[in-house]
Amino acid sequence: MTLDDTEMLVTRHGVQLHVRPARDEDEPALATFFANVSPQDLRFRFLTSVRAVSHERLSGMIQANDATSESLIAFGSDGSVLAAAMLAGDNRKDTAEAAIAIRHDMKAQGIGWTLLDHLVGHAKRMGYRTIEALEDRDNRSAITIEREMGFEPHPVDGDPMLVRLTRNIA
Structure with a gap:
């Protein structure tokens, strides 16, 4: 992998x-990255x-990289994977869902905020009207970041x- x-x-x-995608x-x-993601964070990412x-x-x-979705990898300057992010949209270009996983030792350094902001911009450029994230209620840090970025919480029926x-x- 080159950083170029x-x-x-x-x-x-x-x-x-x-x-990059x-x-x-x-x-x-x-695989190595996800082996270094905590069990709780794996549960939060995959629900x-x-x-x-x-x-x-x-x-x-x-x-997953196609006209409606994109799977991104965030590498550190040393070439190691620090985070993985996914933007998956519907075919109507109405709603795109964002999901992010961060290596445990790299948390609390602004990576989640920066990647989510990047995904929001990407969803706008792709023409989506709404971006959403589905979270476990115990994932307080992700929910806090999303609320700070203007996301509104809604219950999930059932x-x-x-x-x-x-x-x-939009």
């Missing part, structure tokens, strides 16, 4: 993120108990453990 083919984002804490050759690096992220799930994330946060971006 990435877009540079800098967090408010000065962390440099080299971001995921590729087939990224699967081993993504179910996951011990390890399977080859099938990694392949699905990598192959599942009291989840909250849908939405933001109009």
Whole structure:
């Protein structure tokens, strides 16, 4: 991986993120990344108990780059994966869903905020009217960031453990 083919984002804490769409050759690096994500954060990202992220799930994330969705990887300056982000939209260009996972040792450095802001801008450029995130109610840090960024919380019918946060971006 070269950093030349990435877009540079800098967090408010000065962390440099080299971001680009995921590729087939990224699967081993993504597997290593998810092995360094805490079990709780895996549950928050996939909304179910996951011990390890399977080859099938990694392949699905990598192959998600198309007209309605994008799977992004944020690399550190040393080439290691610091975070993974997904934007998945509907075919009507109405709503796009954002999901982010951050390596445990890189939390509280502005990475989530910076990547979510990047996904909001990307969803706007793609023509979506709304961006949303589906969160476990225990994921207080993500919910706090999303609310600070103008997302509004809504209950999820039939599942009291989840909250849908939405933001109009039209």
